[in-house]
Amino acid sequence: MYHTMDEFLTEWTYESDSTQKILDLLNDDSLSTRVSEGERSLGFLAWHIVISVHEMMSRVGLEFNAPHHDATLPTTAKEIAEGYRQTNMALREAIRTQWSDAKLSEKHDMYGEMWSNATTLNVLVKHQIHHRGQLTMLMRQAGLSMIGVYGPSREEWASYGGEIPE
Numbered sequence: 165m166y167h168t169m170d171e172f173l174t175e176w177t178y179e180s181d182s183t184q185k186i187l188d189l190l191n192d193d194s195l196s197t198r199v200s201e202g203e204r205s206l207g208f209l210a211w212h213i214v215i216s217v218h219e220m221m222s223r224v225g226l227e228f229n230a231p232h233h234d235a236t237l238p239t240t241a242k243e244i245a246e247g248y249r250q251t252n253m254a255l256r257e258a259i260r261t262q263w264s265d266a267k268l269s270e271k272h273d274m275y276g277e278m279w280s281n282a283t284t285l286n287v288l289v290k291h292q293i294h295h296r297g298q299l300t301m302l303m304r305q306a307g308l309s310m311i312g313v314y315g316p317s318r319e320e321w322a323s324y325g326g327e328i329p330e
């Protein structure tokens with residue numbers, strides 16, 4: 165749980181930079197990849213990561229310019245990655261200029277429950293990590309390369325001379 169905005173921003177900076185690097189690896193061909201027929205596409209999932217930031221944070225009164233929850237799913241990977249870049253830049257700026265530590269204990273109705281802003285920020289980070297994990301699976305399925313987030317990716321590990329188990 166966050167006690168200061170600095171604690172949040174430190175974690176968010178690492179997580180959002182990682183998310184951005186992963187979204188920057190997408191290509192247009194990969195966007196229609198699905199685990200199986202009827203499941204959500206890679207493009208849908210990537211766009212959900214982008215638009216859920218504004219969806220969640222606008223509920224608690226933060227004002228920033230980013231794609232809204234009903235923004236149409238883009239047809240290119242570049243637009244998805246740029247949507248996240250814009251969202252992330254605007255979110256960081258809005259938090260720095262509109263929020264102080266005192267804001268963390270303020271409560272809002274979030275999906276039918278009363279959450280402190282500290283809880284909402286915690287859920288924001290976890291929600292992103294959850295979907296990013298799903299996304300990286302689909303990216304492998306689409307044949308894309310991968311970067312490490314909390315440890316090296318398979319190709320990074322191999323480049324360090326590590327052995328890859330069968």
Ligand code: NI
Binds near residue numbers: 212216291295
């Ligand atoms: Ni979600």
